[in-house]
Amino acid sequence: MADLDFSKLKVLIVDDDQFYRGILKRLLFQAGVRMIAEAENGEAAISAITRLKPDAVLCDIEMEPVDGIEVLRRIRSIDTQQIATTPIIMVTSHATSDLVKQAVQYQASGYLVKPVSLTDIQKRLTVGIQTRPEV
Numbered sequence: 014m015a016d017l018d019f020s021k022l023k024v025l026i027v028d029d030d031q032f033y034r035g036i037l038k039r040l041l042f043q044a045g046v047r048m049i050a051e052a053e054n055g056e057a058a059i060s061a062i063t064r065l066k067p068d069a070v071l072c073d074i075e076m077e078p079v080d081g082i083e084v085l086r087r088i089r090s091i092d093t094q095q096i097a098t099t100p101i102i103m104v105t106s107h108a109t110s111d112l113v114k115q116a117v118q119y120q121a122s123g124y125l126v127k128p129v130s131l132t133d134i135q136k137r138l139t140v141g142i143q144t145r146p147e148v
Contacts, residue, residue, distance in 0.1 A: 017139045019045035024138070025065060026051045027058040027084065028073040028104070033127070037071055037104070040131050044138070055079025059087055063096055069138050071125070074105040074112055081105075082112070085119040100141030104129065 024046050028034045034051050041049050050065055052058040056079050062070060074081035081103055091097045100122035105112060108126045116124055122141035125133055 017142060019135070019138070020047055022046050022068045022138070022142070023048040023050070023065065025049075025058070025061055025067040025070045027053075027055070027061075027070060027076075027081065029054055029076040030073070033073070037129070037134075040129065040134050041071075043131050044135050055081065055084045058084045062088055062099060063091070063093075066095060067099065069100040069102065069122070069141055071102050071104050071134070074103050074116070075107070082115045082119065085116065085121055089119050094146075098146050100138075100145050102137045102141055 024041055026034050026037045026049065028037065031053070038049050050061055050067065052061045055076050058072060072081045072084055085101050085103070088099060088101060089097055102123040102125060103116045103121045104125045104127060106127045113124060123137035125137055
């Protein structure tokens with residue numbers, strides 16, 4: 014895989030915890046990402062993904078009232094290929110087999126368990142973006 018130019022990426026962070034959104038934002042900035050958007054819940058995420066068309070999404074699984082699995086399911090069902098194939102990396106505190114199975118079922122591009130590291134984010138973004146189907 015070729016090196017990814019993180020400075021050209023537009024990444025959306027979806028997490029209902031403002032503090033953790035800040036942590037992810039700092040890690041992305043350290044990775045070189047300069048275009049970072051945030052959504053504080055699943056409904057806001059779906060709207061932001063369709064409006065912003067980010068290169069990748071870091072999405073918390075456990076949110077109310079719309080959780081990350083539902084965000085993933087809805088985005089994958091959109092009939093616009095560019096949006097439906099957006100790399101979505103699931104982020105969670107609980108890596109239970111049921112959550113992993115659901116994320117895989119709805120074609121998550123990757124999975125990160127909190128606390129995440131800079132290296133973890135760089136690896137998952139690179140794989141997610143470089144394995145995205147051509148649109």
